[in-house]
Amino acid sequence: MNLYEFCRGLIHWLVDLINNLWYWLGDVLPWWFGDFFDAVGDFAASRGHISVMAIGLEVLIIVIVALINVLNFIWIDRKLSGRIFDFYGPYYVGYRIGGWLQNLADGIKLFVKEIIVPAKADKFGFMLAPIIFVGSSFLALATIPLSPHFGVATNESGHGVSAGVIIAFAFFAIAPFSILIAGWSSNNKYTLIGGMRSAAQMMSYEIPMLLCVASVFLLAGSFSFFGVVDAQHDVWFAIPLFLGFVVFLVCLVAEIEVQPFDLPEAEAELVEGWTTEYCGMRFGLFMMTSYLRGYIGGALVTALFLGGWQGPWFIPDEIWFLIKAYAVFFVIEWARWSLPRVRVDQILDVGWKRLMPLAVLNLMIAVALKTLGWF
């Protein structure tokens, strides 16, 4: 039973329960009311209505699971940076669970803060940027299944969307566009430079990243997460495509904009880059979503290169997938807190002159492996 079937069964049961009462009401009321009640009840019990409701419930469950993961990620980030920097990290709020509630406390603080819009800002763009940023990131998240049973992309036949990975990357790549909008509409020179940097960085890192994904597609022979993961049954793609794995990881760090490549929000020179003018919950949404993108990145690496949910039988598939995603996030954070920030021209140099040829070489390796018939 997958998540969709579970939700469908739950909704079916609920509708049956309510319809019992509903039809009884239709029986006791006069005939013209009764017809109306019967029609509504039939609609509620119809196949289409139950499917839509089931999908809505499914999305709700997936978003809640993702948000809990994001809270975990922020907590891991703080604790890990504390360990690296020789201090404890948060531990007062939620003392018995290692300061885990600190994130919730910070969220409440951000919620009650005033939202200030600069007088000369472009109000519409200023409001639109967080919506696009958060929305596109959640859409990318929704396409990623944690297991064959847990994911929005599983339909009734259980095979999933046939181009799931491509859709995930398409949504994932929208974010720099909203960053550019945020930088421009804030009417501030620092945010403008941050937005421009983000656009330049996206252009130079998206291409090698997608070339690595193309090599995975080539070996797997499928565009869907299920096909890609099934193809890694014997050996993880990180082993034959080690080069692509490394290039993908570096590009991912640039794409989710964390430390060595966090030029768009470089704190020392651009104050906070494109988030300078945002405050209150809008800033909170930006920050939460950047961790959400870290989660998406970890999940993508896991699904494409680390064998997805395939692992020992005694660990549930979903937990095994999350363990791998957390491990990838751990590596990203480790690099984040121990490397200085690179310069904007250097990051473009690395993107075009180093990663791009390596990605092409990786694609050639994939073609050779496929041609030799080893995959």
Place this chain on the structure above:
Amino acid sequence: MAEMWINMGPQHPMTHGLWNLRIKVDGETITDAEPEVGYLHRGIEKLCEDRTYTQIIPITDRLCYGSSLTWSHLYCLTVEDLMGIEVPKRAEYIRVAAIEMQRIASHLMWLAAYGADLGLMAGFIYCMRDREVFIDILQALTGSRITYNFPRIGGVAHDVPSNFDRDALRACTYMERRLKEYEEMFDRSKVFMMRNEDVGVLRRTDAMNLGVTGPPLRGSGVRYDLRKDMPYSVYPEFEFEPATHPDCDCYARYRVRMDEMWQSCRIIRQAVQKMPKGKWRILAPRNAPEGTGVGRVEDPRGEGVMYVVGDGTDKPYRLKIRSPIFVTVSAAPKMLIGYKVADVVAIMGSLDMCIGETDR
């Protein structure tokens, strides 16, 4: 993209204080730069004219939060020159040991800020942690942590505490071990070298013409250290080598400061081991004679000069302070033009700005 002026400051993470760097950028490339200082002017020179010679010592402490001891020491040197006082040997040795500890603490604070500027937060936290070791010893010696109010005209306020020599030697051993770790952490980091090599080049002739002193000048390959070239206090009795580096870039300035910390450890060891017995303070007269006195010291940031005019009363007629950073920051356009916006933090960070002494 059209050129535009950007105000980096007065309140900006890059500034480490309160000053404004206006840069003109073409895209990301800097085409012009103009430092503006003066936001923190407190009128210290004027304040000094209304206080007695002893009351001025705590004010000179407030000149620089990073190395307050060197400034009060410089003031005492200047007034001793005016009054013609010979300071006891033990006091001189205590002063040198304390000043070299202050120099290490100041350079560590610089390294911490530099790490944070370049995005290396681990460097920030580690350096601030190791600075505590020297701050603690100075606290045992003087009683306070930032503004020490320790030197007196004619000596120092009190003798060293018990176990001072043991603590100082232990701190030096600890620091030398940590310095090796820093050199592994910074010098062997590819990204750190990418950000520092061939960035902010200040040519040797430019540095000399603009009056740059201290680590930026020695980083441009000029061997100019007042402790060697124009010795004051008891520095001639110590063995050490002024640190220089020929590269003229940010990495050279970083390297000079690291080498200076090694040399400071050497000096502290010698000062503690050779410290003579005797008095640590002689009483100075309350009134200074008519005349002038000059003092020059090698501050952690460059050459500090004070010039005092006495008029026979217990208050100075005039006290002039020459701040090293006030002069060094005028070399900013020479270093900045042609580099990227992201290099501003590396270049200005490598100068070790201290606004307290710049604006006085």
